[in-house]
Amino acid sequence: MTGRATASRFLQSVLHNGLGRYVCQLSRITLAFSKGSQTSRGVRDYVENHVVDFAKKHQGTVVYISPRRCHVPKVTAEYLNGGTKVVALNSKSAEEIAQVITLMANQSGLDVVRIRKPFHTEHPSIQGLWQPFVNKRSQLSPRIAEWKGAQ
Amino acid sequence: MVLLSLALLMRNRGPDRYWKHQELLKHARHFRGRKNRCYSLAIRTVRRAWRYATIGRHLKKRDMRQLWITRIAAGAGEHGLKYSQFITSLLKCQVDLNRKVLADLAITEPKTFKCLAALAERRRQEGFHALLNDKEPPGIFSRIVQQR
Numbered sequence: 001m002t003g004r005a006t007a008s009r010f011l012q013s014v015l016h017n018g019l020g021r022y023v024c025q026l027s028r029i030t031l032a033f034s035k036g037s038q039t040s041r042g043v044r045d046y047v048e049n050h051v052v053d054f055a056k057k058h059q060g061t062v063v064y065i066s067p068r069r070c071h072v073p074k075v076t077a078e079y080l081n082g083g084t085k086v087v088a089l090n091s092k093s094a095e096e097i098a099q100v101i102t103l104m105a106n107q108s109g110l111d112v113v114r115i116r117k118p119f120h121t122e123h124p125s126i127q128g129l130w131q132p133f134v135n136k137r138s139q140l141s142p143r144i145a146e147w148k149g150a151q
Numbered sequence: 152m153v154l155l156s157l158a159l160l161m162r163n164r165g166p167d168r169y170w171k172h173q174e175l176l177k178h179a180r181h182f183r184g185r186k187n188r189c190y191s192l193a194i195r196t197v198r199r200a201w202r203y204a205t206i207g208r209h210l211k212k213r214d215m216r217q218l219w220i221t222r223i224a225a226g227a228g229e230h231g232l233k234y235s236q237f238i239t240s241l242l243k244c245q246v247d248l249n250r251k252v253l254a255d256l257a258i259t260e261p262k263t264f265k266c267l268a269a270l271a272e273r274r275r276q277e278g279f280h281a282l283l284n285d286k287e288p289p290g291i292f293s294r295i296v297q298q299r
Contacts, residue, residue, distance in 0.1 A: 002204045005178040125259035134261045135229045 008114040014081045017108065023060070025079050025108040029101065030064040033073035033089070040073040045094040046101075054098075058105055075101060079109025219254040226257035230268035232275075240271035243278070244292050 017023055031051070033043035047065055055063045073089045075097075085104060089097050128134070172190045178200070179186060179193040186192040224234035232240075241248070246267070248256075257264045270292065277290025 002178065002200050004181055005200075127260045127262045130226075130258050130261045135265065 006114060007111065008116050009111060011115050011117060011120040014108045014110065024058055024105065026058065026061045026077055026105045027080050028062045028064065028078040030066060030076040032066045032068060032070055034070050035067045037071065039071065039090050042092045042094050042097055043073045043089050046097045050094060050098055054101060061105065077104040081109040083109025216250060219250040222254040222257055223250060226264050227268055230265060232268055232271060236275060237268065237271045240274040241267065244270060244274050
């Protein structure tokens with residue numbers, strides 16, 4: 001797996017989230033499961049016991065429960081920056097599903113790819129970037145000394 | 152007598168050759184020429200690329216350190232010090248900045264780097280005085296701070 005062939009991005013936050021108030025980036029979460037199949041057993045357990053607590057804890061997220069005929073129960077997360085993430089909850093227990101959903105709530109919608117640098121800064125230099133004449137004497141310095149002497 | 156040869160020649164080779172090839176070709180899409188399209192050519196070049204990537208991970212560490220050393224040497228040279236003198240004097244002052252940080256300071260924080268060079272030069276002079284046993288008070292920067 002080469003760095004050029006696989007996707008990568010720079011470290012960033014969505015609209016400087018956290019600089020002011022932290023805003024939960026998850027806007028909508030949809031649980032699709034079947035009412036009768038064995039694979040949806042964990043999801044049904046989660047929906048009966050834990051989903052209301054999740055919804056109360058994350059007031060800014062809309063939770064949709066959609067029971068329908070499906071083989072594979074899924075959770076679809078949609079984020080404020082437009083990103084979506086779909087995770088299959090095949091034969092998972094309610095605790096594992098809770099872990100998955102908490103993870104999705106803590107993520108932003110940015111892609112989960114290699115981050116090129118673990119840091120990012122808008123202003124890398126405070127004293128001014130080095131330039132060839134920064135550490136050299138000024139051509140005017142004899143005249144400055146002369147002017148200071150005159151004072 | 153039953154003729155079996157023709158029946159034995161017909162084999163079902165597998166349904167998903169296309170997708171297996173696509174999985175490999177996606178690692179070759181940024182190559183030049185037919186090796187970004189044709190599987191037989193791509194497989195050889197992709198294996199080469201993966202081998203170089205594995206080796207390159209070790210080389211990258213070496214190359215980055217070499218680059219930092221070059222940059223620190225250039226910055227210290229501007230202030231009249233050699234790289235070796237600069238680094239050893241800073242170590243003796245218990246300034247434990249690594250080469251990556253020193254190189255970044257030399258680029259983005261030139262005044263700080265100038266102060267570090269001055270510190271190194273002062274410590275160097277104190278070392279010389281201590282060796283030559285001048286009747287001077289012991290150096291300020293030569294005092295080793297006790298670690299708790």
